[in-house]
Amino acid sequence: xxxxxxxxxxxxxxxxxxxxxxxxxxxxxxxxxxxxxxxxxxxxxxxxxxxxxxxxxxxxxxxxxxxxxxxxxxxxxxxxxxxxxxxxxxxxxxxxxxxxxxxxxxxxxxxxxxxxxxxxxxxxxxxxxxxxxxxxxxxxxxxxxxxxxxxxxxxxxxxxxxxxxxxxxxxxxxxxxxxxxxxxxxxxxxxxxxxxxxxxxxxxxxxxxxxxxxxxxxxxxxxxxxxxxxxxxxxxxxxxxxxxxxxxxxxxxxxxxxxxxxxxxxxxxxxxxxxxxxxxxxxxxxxxxxxxxxxxxxxxxxxxxxxxxxxxxxxxxxxxxxxxxxxxxxxxxxxxxxxxxxxxxxxxxxxxxxxxxxxxxxxxxxxxxxxxxxxxxxxxxxxxxxxxxxxxx
Numbered sequence: 001x002x003x004x005x006x007x008x009x010x011x012x013x014x015x016x017x018x019x020x021x022x023x024x025x026x027x028x029x030x031x032x033x034x035x036x037x038x039x040x041x042x043x044x045x046x047x048x049x050x051x052x053x054x055x056x057x058x059x060x061x062x063x064x065x066x067x068x069x070x071x072x073x074x075x076x077x078x079x080x081x082x083x084x085x086x087x088x089x090x091x092x093x094x095x096x097x098x099x100x101x102x103x104x105x106x107x108x109x110x111x112x113x114x115x116x117x118x119x120x121x122x123x124x125x126x127x128x129x130x131x132x133x134x135x136x137x138x139x140x141x142x143x144x145x146x147x148x149x150x151x152x153x154x155x156x157x158x159x160x161x162x163x164x165x166x167x168x169x170x171x172x173x174x175x176x177x178x179x180x181x182x183x184x185x186x187x188x189x190x191x192x193x194x195x196x197x198x199x200x201x202x203x204x205x206x207x208x209x210x211x212x213x214x215x216x217x218x219x220x221x222x223x224x225x226x227x228x229x230x231x232x233x234x235x236x237x238x239x240x241x242x243x244x245x246x247x248x249x250x251x252x253x254x255x256x257x258x259x260x261x262x263x264x265x266x267x268x269x270x271x272x273x274x275x276x277x278x279x280x281x282x283x284x285x286x287x288x289x290x291x292x293x294x295x296x297x298x299x300x301x302x303x304x305x306x307x308x309x310x311x312x313x314x315x316x317x318x319x320x321x322x323x324x325x326x327x328x329x330x331x332x333x334x335x336x337x338x339x340x341x342x343x344x345x346x347x348x349x350x351x352x353x354x355x356x357x358x359x360x361x362x363x364x365x366x367x368x369x370x371x372x373x374x375x376x377x378x379x380x381x382x383x384x385x386x387x388x389x390x391x392x393x
């Protein structure tokens with residue numbers, strides 16, 4: 001058995017775990033990061049691409065925003081479309097803030113590059129990961145790496161290992177409560193090296209289902225259509241996808257659509273999920289380990305990194321100033337914000353998708369909500385405030 005000691009052991013090396021290790025390193029706090037996958041796999045995962053100003057600020061504080069500012073696309077607004085009618089939410093005019101289009105894959109690469117340059121200790125391709133002694137002053141994480149057993153003892157454990165990770169399940173079942181809504185459809189998404197069909201994102205509700213026109217850069221587009229969860233991406237050749245995508249966006253937008261061979265195609269299920277509490281003993285949950293939002297509204301990565309900003313500040317206050325009040329309040333503080341973001345993503349999902357169980361009444365309610373957004377600046381401002389990101393407590 002090999003042993004190692006650190007101040008904070010971080011399980012998971014996605015953007016949440018990487019950002020936490022970087023913010024703590026900037027404050028002189030030692031960490032070790034574990035992951036069951038390798039760096040190439042983690043960097044290659046296709047994920048979100050719209051960053052709130054708070055997320056950009058956190059990456060600036062981490063010292064990894066240079067490429068983001070050089071290559072990211074600042075957006076002042078986005079559009080909602082409903083059966084061919086369109087309404088632009090001018091987020092800059094309504095809130096004074098903007099969002100930045102910059103892929104999560106690129107955020108992960110930037111963080112990895114800096115952490116490795118600063119000699120961060122990583123263990124990749126680990127197995128049998130198990131947190132122990134969570135209520136003690138010296139919790140530990142045991143795992144196997146390269147056919148050897150390891151134990152890392154630490155002051156705190158940060159569970160940043162996603163929905164399917166081990167951290168959440170380390171909380172006893174009599175303590176942990178979970179809340180979930182699984183949606184009866186998925187998003188079929190493609191990546192294509194063609195200019196975006198629109199300079200801003202378009203969220204469209206059509207009688208045949210939802211569609212989203214998004215992008216990763218000025219030359220790379222990310223497009224989605226609502227689909228049946230039983231579908232196989234192979235059943236959606238590019239020609240079929242573009243035909244359906246164009247129909248749902250409407251002819252005014254579709255006439256500018258440039259098609260080409262997609263180089264990534266996958267179906268993502270949608271769910272809303274929250275686990276409480278987000279702290280047990282000296283284990284903290286952050287990001288997808290504790291909550292999932294449907295991708296409508298682009299909140300997933302932003303919500304995860306907001307957790308990290310709050311957790312990093314709490315740990316820095318403990319080590320630098322001997323103040324534990326922020327650590328003690330972590331779960332309550334974060335969950336207040338989590339539920340507000342869950343509400344926004346749930347509400348926007350209800351508005352923009354076709355639900356198989358919807359009655360004619362519910363469909364009329366969707367239309368009435370869209371009409372209200374069109375006619376009310378106050379209603380549009382509420383959407384804009386959520387879209388650009390709620391403040392941290």
